Amino acid sequence: MQSATASNVPLPAGRVPTSRQRGSRTRRQPGGRAAASPAGGSAADPGGVPAMDPAQSPDLRPTGRSWPADEPVAVVIAGSDRDSRGAVLSALLGDAVPPVDRPSPSYLTVRYGSRTWIGAYLPGWPEPWPIPVRTARSDPATSLPRPPRRIEMTRPDRLLRHFTLVDTPDTGARTDSRRAVLVDAARRGGALLFVIGAGPPPQQPEYDLLRQTVAAGAAVFLAVTPAAAISATVPDFAGASWLAVDPAAGDVAHLRRTLIDWADRETLHRTGGALADREAARRRTPATRPDATGGADWPHQLDRSVRRAGQRVRQELAIDLANIHLAGVQEVLFGGGPAATAGFLDGELLALATKTAASIAAAVDGIIDQMCGLLPGVRPGPENRRRVGESLRGRMLSDLSPGPMAAGLLCSASGEVRSVSVGVPSDHRVSVGVPSDHRVSVGVPSDQPADVFAGYSMPGSWSVLPPIGLALAADCWHPATGPSGMAPEQARWWTQQVVRALEIALSREVTQRFDALLRGLARLLADAIDLGELPR
Known part of the structure; x- marks a missing residue:
């Protein structure tokens, strides 16, 4: 039997949508209103819920929000039950079992390709580690x-021509910081498919995840399996797309069609936004010399803005690292013990890198808008921000920085932090402390240097300043050198050393990036005033 959505139908405790509910689905019209269902009635009937405002509806985008036009459209699958998520993923791909048996803390991305290929991305390795399909x-x-x-x-797979599928770690074991990594992936991909399967019903962390995803502007779809238990109606998501699926019977046809329809609309949104940006970039934007009443002292204002932004990012990093240290000590003493310390810290470093990249990108956007607002004839906005950013990005790693910027920082088992730089010469590459038969030199391609550190792949033009990847080196998992072979007191000391060394290295990298931004913006704005227009 083919499933259908149960949109705008509140789910009672302990039940999934019945066949009658699935057969009388409502259709959502533009503007957030629900049309009458084929079975009669409307979304405002006593058996349903009132139509939601478009700004509050999880599966409709608020107006005025910019789309990541250079990001591929993706559906991020989340949920507290790994088996249910894997069953839905397998059914969407037409398989009986999940395509890859991945480690629990790892993300799984399934893209379209002309052939079947599997690769593992390990921080510090220059290329994906190939995995044979048979194993x-x-x-x-x-x-x-x-x-x-x-x-x-x-x-x-034809489905993957429409969108990429991303399976994520369990939501129940995620901290607030790690939840932000999942929300960031859903925001960039465009949609979150939350699977409610066997096991305990969703709890407050799952509801927080859904609300944060809605606030980030992503679409939300809720897939309910026959074995699911719903503890109570979720008022905030009554207007979302509730879909009843039975992956064991291969009953995901309606889910496939719903996601394909969404992906096609999302692609049009992003393509239209990209075309509008290109059209705006072709227009001549005058940048006349500031007058005495305007921004005559723009160099001093630029210097103050950049330095304050850098100081603010460094202060946030210090607070976040202090919290990671405290959480790491708690994990050693009251959690999984020394054996779980490496995995816990590595996950926290991924979350910290994601948050830091977003903070730096927001600071840079604010500085560019502020500087454009000081120049008469230049209007702050996405088009000029994009033009300035593209001009800076091309030379940020060359003449604007006195030394090579680190694409990532690797924390070794000895408590030291090693930099992974862009375009590192072969005689300066550092070997990761792993057995000799697996020893690989650290050095990453220059097109997307921090991508090997990411849980969800990032495009090369993701930000003006290159992001900083953070991870533990491979020797941290080795029992002879890593914390897993230490006593709790030694593991606490090791955690403290790693966090302390990271704070020093990260502060240096952030300072270097904002210094390069200051030089680049000063040069670019001075040239724009002399030439009479911003760079194209």
């Missing part, structure tokens, strides 16, 4: 030096 379903992580940040798979 992908038998715990491939056992042959890897360390747990991968993500595993990517390509396969010639």
